[in-house]
Amino acid sequence: MTRSIDHVTFTGSDLERLQEAFETAGFEPTYGGSHSNGVTHMALVGFEDGSYVELIAKHDPDATAPWWDEQIDGDAGATAWAVPTDGSDATAARLREAGFVVHGPTEYARERLDGEPVEWRLTVVGEGPQGSRYPMVVEDRTPLDRRTSITEPAEETGIGGLSTTVVGTDEFETTVEGFEAFFGTEPSTITESTGFGARIAHFRDAPVAVASPLDETWLAERVAARGTLPCAYLLDVTDPATVRDRFALDGTTDWNEDVVHWLDLDVPGRLGVREAEVTAR
Missing domain, CATH: 3.10.180.10 (2,3-Dihydroxybiphenyl 1,2-Dioxygenase, domain 1)
Incomplete structure (x- = not known):
């Protein structure tokens, strides 16, 4: 990997x-x-x-x-x-x-x-x-x-590693342009996710997504309090069944062409496992 x-x-x-x-x-x-x-x-x-x-x-x-x-x-x-x-x-x-x-x-x-x-x-x-x-x-x-060290192998968790940081911001266009320059690529798609509470710019060739909060959502509250800051991190799945058996999950959100299963994590910000939609369904 x-x-x-x-x-x-x-x-x-x-x-x-x-x-x-x-x-x-x-x-x-x-x-x-x-x-x-x-x-x-x-x-x-x-x-x-x-x-x-x-x-x-x-x-x-x-x-x-x-x-x-x-x-x-x-x-x-x-x-x-x-x-x-x-x-x-x-x-x-x-x-x-x-x-x-x-x-x-x-x-x-x-x-x-x-x-x-x-x-x-x-x-x-x-x-x-x-x-x-x-x-x-x-x-x-x-x-x-x-x-660093591997605390648990993928065969026991169903997780390969970190794949995407989602940066929450109320400066959507400026932040997207900044990542275009940083990684030398453009967003592949821009979607709106009511489940995540944001308008999201997805980058196919960079490990980042930019999320601008919709009105009166958890993300709007977070950005108002914290400013531009990571709001979620996504993990790649190697075995969906192992993930479902091993981890406490708290809902699923459509994510561009895939889905994300959010972990039930009592910490501000989110951590999710990204799975190909065709596999998930």
Whole structure:
């Protein structure tokens, strides 16, 4: 499997509560320890393709996190995302040439509990909280399996990995144009989904969708409170029957040419499993 998304982030004020929400939905998060900043710690759900969900909170609620402090304190849930690259210098140069504000690439490193070094380069694109609109760009300098791990194989979950980040915004046209420039592609279709509560731009050749809220929906409330921010993440299914047996589901929404089964996840933002409509029906 080839991953199109490196990882996505859910933030909250209590890491144990985030983990419990994912456990109740059917996942088995693994505690990953403290970040090098000493303020935040994390747990993760790792998938077969190397992508993962990262759950982040602060050790001390009165401390200030260097990243996503407001989102952590406000229990924002879905908060950020990152995509992989094999050439961060070239990617950063291309994005700067396209007119983006680009920070980095910046070198990062840590030592695992077993003494193995983990090294990567991170590029942050755009203003505001990193990864909140445009994804962060990650280049591994050491093997990926040092930075993350598969918490459960696809044969046990029916899930291959992360495929799409849905960015909620009230700046639909501007945000769509931004992703056209970021990924060098155009939307394949634009649909309206009353089930999701949004007008949605789908990109066939990029791991993103842009959702502009319809009136008086959950997404309208979220965008009004949070601004432009990921509102949902989609997972690819490898075995629909295993997904239905394993996970707590909370409804199904038509999604362009497919359907999405939403997980019953007690965290702001949504996490869904995308399935080909012909298979689902």
